Amino acid sequence: MTAISVTGLSKRYGDTLAVDGIAFAVAPGETLGLLGGNGAGKTTTIAMLLGLLIPTSGRISILGHDMATDRFAALARMNFSSPYVALPGRLSVAENLRVYAHLYGVRRIDARIAELAGQLDLDTLMDRPAGELSAGQKTRVALAKSLINRPDVLLLDEPTASLDPDTGDLVRGWLERYRAESGCTILLASHNMAEVERLCSQVLMLKKGRIVDRGAPQDLLDRYGRDDLEQVFLDIARDRQHPEAVA
Amino acid sequence: MMGPTSPIMASGQRIWGLMYRHLALFRRSWPRLLELAYWPVLQMCIWGFTASFLATRTGSPAALAGGALLGGVLLWEVSLRSQMGMSITFLEEIWSRNLGHVFVSPLRPFELVTALVAMSAIRMMAGVIPAALLAWALYAFNLFAIGPVLLLFFVNLMVMGWAVALAVVSLILRHGAGAEALAWSVLFGLTPFAAVFYPVSVLPTWLQPVAFAVPASHVFEGMRAALLDGTIAWDQLAWASGINVVWLIGAAVLFSAQFQVARRSGALLSIGE
Numbered sequence: 414m415t416a417i418s419v420t421g422l423s424k425r426y427g428d429t430l431a432v433d434g435i436a437f438a439v440a441p442g443e444t445l446g447l448l449g450g451n452g453a454g455k456t457t458t459i460a461m462l463l464g465l466l467i468p469t470s471g472r473i474s475i476l477g478h479d480m481a482t483d484r485f486a487a488l489a490r491m492n493f494s495s496p497y498v499a500l501p502g503r504l505s506v507a508e509n510l511r512v513y514a515h516l517y518g519v520r521r522i523d524a525r526i527a528e529l530a531g532q533l534d535l536d537t538l539m540d541r542p543a544g545e546l547s548a549g550q551k552t553r554v555a556l557a558k559s560l561i562n563r564p565d566v567l568l569l570d571e572p573t574a575s576l577d578p579d580t581g582d583l584v585r586g587w588l589e590r591y592r593a594e595s596g597c598t599i600l601l602a603s604h605n606m607a608e609v610e611r612l613c614s615q616v617l618m619l620k621k622g623r624i625v626d627r628g629a630p631q632d633l634l635d636r637y638g639r640d641d642l643e644q645v646f647l648d649i650a651r652d653r654q655h656p657e658a659v660a
Numbered sequence: 661m662m663g664p665t666s667p668i669m670a671s672g673q674r675i676w677g678l679m680y681r682h683l684a685l686f687r688r689s690w691p692r693l694l695e696l697a698y699w700p701v702l703q704m705c706i707w708g709f710t711a712s713f714l715a716t717r718t719g720s721p722a723a724l725a726g727g728a729l730l731g732g733v734l735l736w737e738v739s740l741r742s743q744m745g746m747s748i749t750f751l752e753e754i755w756s757r758n759l760g761h762v763f764v765s766p767l768r769p770f771e772l773v774t775a776l777v778a779m780s781a782i783r784m785m786a787g788v789i790p791a792a793l794l795a796w797a798l799y800a801f802n803l804f805a806i807g808p809v810l811l812l813f814f815v816n817l818m819v820m821g822w823a824v825a826l827a828v829v830s831l832i833l834r835h836g837a838g839a840e841a842l843a844w845s846v847l848f849g850l851t852p853f854a855a856v857f858y859p860v861s862v863l864p865t866w867l868q869p870v871a872f873a874v875p876a877s878h879v880f881e882g883m884r885a886a887l888l889d890g891t892i893a894w895d896q897l898a899w900a901s902g903i904n905v906v907w908l909i910g911a912a913v914l915f916s917a918q919f920q921v922a923r924r925s926g927a928l929l930s931i932g933e
Contacts, residue, residue: 426925426926456929457926460926460928460929463764464763464764464923465760465763465764465923465928465929466923466924466926466928466929467920467923467924485766485768488764488765488766489766491764493760493761493764495760498757498758498760498761499756499757499758500756500758500761501681501685501752501756501758502756503685503688503689503756504681504684504685504688505684505688508680508681508684511677511680512677512678512680512681512684513677513761513765514677515673515674515676515677515678515680516674516677516678516762516765516766516767517765517766518670518673518674518766542688558761
C-alpha cells in the first residue's frame, strides 16, 4: 500500500488552472520533495492533500483513506507544519502543544509534551508565549506541534524558511533522524535545493501546475548534467533544457 | 499513544481542546476578561439610572415600566453576548492566523461549532451575571423573581444568538475577515424588531410580521407578561422555540454550504488576509 496516492489531480480557479492533472505516489517511509517556482502549484497541492481545498477533479488517497469521503480518518494520522500558518501567539508553548494534543486525540499528553520538549530542546521555552519566540524557536515549536500525534504522514511547507544556516541544519538533521526512527512518510515543499537533496529520496518538479520531471535527486542531476539541484531547478524554470516530460 | 477509543470521548477531547485554547487565552489576559462584563455593566448603569429617574418623577406605573426596561436590557444582553461570544471566538482563530492548523486537524465542523457554542455560553455568563448582580444591588431589580421560566427565556435568547452567530461565521468563511464587522453589528440591527423595550403592538402594522419572525420578540412579550401581569405566556415561549428551530436549521444549512464553498474556492487558505 502507498502512503500517499494522487491520480489525475486538478484545481481550477476560474480561467486559471493551478494544478493540471498531476499524479504521483509516495511509498511508506519515503520523503518526497515538491519543487517549483512561485505559482507552480505546490501550496495548492498540499492544501488539497490536507483537505483544505476540494480538487476540481482527481483522487487523493492517504494511508488508504479517500480524502473526498473519509478525510478525518486520514487527518488523525497526519500532521502539517508551515511557517506561514502561525500558532496562537498569546498562548505559551506548553499550552499550544496541549491544545493540539487534544485536537489530535493524544493520550498521556504530559508525557508526550515532555518527550518532544526534550528532543527539540524546548524545555526552557515551555512557559513563554509562542508569539515572543525567535524564528528558530518558533520553527522548533511548530515542528513539535506537527509531531504531537506521531504522524504517519507529515506535510512540511518550507520548514526551514527564514532560519539561519545553523538552525536550519539542526532541523534537517532532526527530521532525518525522526524519519529513520519512526518510518514516517514526509512530503516536503521547499525552495532550498540543498535541503531537498539531503532529505528527499524522490523529487517532483512542478511548473505551471504540471509535473515536468521527477526522480531521485541523483537521477535528476545525471539527467541534466548538473552538480546540484539548484541548477536543475533553473534549467527547468528557464526552459534551458527540455527533457522529456514524464507527467 | 493515540487517545480515547470511544468516538464520543474522542469527539469530546477535540471539543475540549479548542475550548482549552480559548480559556487559556483568558487566563493570560485579564483585560479580555474585563471586557466581557464591561458593556453589559455599562448598559445596566445607564438604563438603571434612567429607570430610577423616571420612577421618581412619575410614580408607580413608570416604576413597573422601569422594571420591564431593566429586564429587557439584561435579557437582550443574553442574545447579544451569545452571538458576539461565538463570532469573536471564531475571529480569534483568524486573528491569530491559526485557522489553517485547526481545519487540517481531525476536528469535525460540528465539533468546531460545539466548541464555539460552549465558549459563547461561558462568555455570555461572564458578561450577564455581573450586570444582573449590579441590577439587584443598585436598583433592587431581581431578574430571578420571574421564576423558573426565566431559564426558558435564557435558553431561547442564547439559541437565537447562536443561530445569528453561525450565519455570521458562515459569511466570514465565505468572505473572509472583510465580513468581521458583522460580528458586532448584525444583532444590533435586529433590536428595533426584537421588542426589547416596547411591545410589538407599538410597531406599524406592516412591520409587525417582521417582529414576530424574530424569536426574541416572543421572549420579551413573555417577559413583560411575567413582570407586569405575573402570568407565564406559554404561547409566546412556544413561538420563540419554534422559530428558533427554523433559524437554527437555516443557519446550519448556510454554514454547511458556505464551508463547502470555502473549501472549493480556496477561501480557507486566505481567510486571514
